[in-house]
Amino acid sequence: MGIREILRVPDERLKQVSTPVARFDAVLQLAITELEETRLAGPAAVGIAAPQVGWFERVVIVDVSTKKGVYNHGHLILVNPEIEHWEGYEIGREGCLSVPDYTGNVIRATRIRLTAQDPRGKPLALEMDGYEARAVQHEIDHLDGLLFIDRVVSRRTDLFRRKVYAAQGAGSGGGGMQPGARQGP
């Protein structure tokens, strides 16, 4: 009943930037419940973001506790999450409910600090690393209209995409399309 259809590429709505949650009411709680039911109904996803079900507010769910040997904070519902600090980087393989039948290597920060609110609006401050940090970065990207395929790096050479700023624009090859502009480990 509460399972939503997952938006899939190339649905343009996945590129939409989501707005902050302003009302922490029963409607929010129910929408979160349905978001979680949708996550659990699909193939073993460790996270889901609201825009994946056509809900364009800043809500993500992450739960990597099912993975063996992965340090984690358990089941996390993060409302209005904001990453405040990035540290280190590593490459890992990712897939996405919105990009079926494709996986690719993505560079993510190894360790992050973030703030968020819980479903009742209580402030949260979290530090995490490794697999859980990767999952949170993947989900928060959805809130900014980014998919992991916007960040996939070459399998052969672990290339970073150069960060290109508007002032440097000419001759640098389409800097305006740089997907990682908001995030910078």
Add this chain to the structure above:
Amino acid sequence: MPAAQGPRRALYIRFHRGHPVAYYIRAGGWDKSQPRATGPTRCRLSDWQMLTLVGEDRPGIVARVATTLTEGGCNLGEASMIRLGGNFTIMLMISGERSGPDLERLLAPVAAELHLRVHVDPASGGLHRHLVPNIQVRVIGADRAGIVAAVTTALAQTGFNILELESDVAGDAERPVYIMNIQGCSEQTVESLRDAVAGLHAQGIAVDIAPVETLIG
């Protein structure tokens, strides 16, 4: 129908312009009028050809070949292009009405102009048959004959299925170093795979085996 009328049986959520809105009674099913994402129309032929092109590398080869194929009514599937030793190499899945010899004839003018050798094989299989690797193997050793054979034989004896293999020779002409990265599937534990390649250390080959955890989010 924004407000509940009559008995409230259950609370439902719909998204209106990206925001959740509560409804108490489900009225006539969900809105099906939203446009659904659709991909490009693709010929659903079961038969594929595997096209291999090799030649001297230069800019623009893929564009010329792909344009020739597209204008010749072919569909392109999965592809892998890489520069090996300064050579251009590509393998492409091709579907369409053309037979292998017909494909070779189609590509003959561009192949002659760009000095490419063309090879076509009928291929079974199809799209959407990806396997997700769960093991990564990194190999480093002073370059000498037999490294690939030694490592892959040790892995094969455990039932390891190689999905991707890339190797390169680093260092310099005097002291070349062979570097190989393999990703693949195995049902064995990491420990048993490490045991399987342990003997290679004595031969000066460093083999690092690590699990690959693919994150689905």
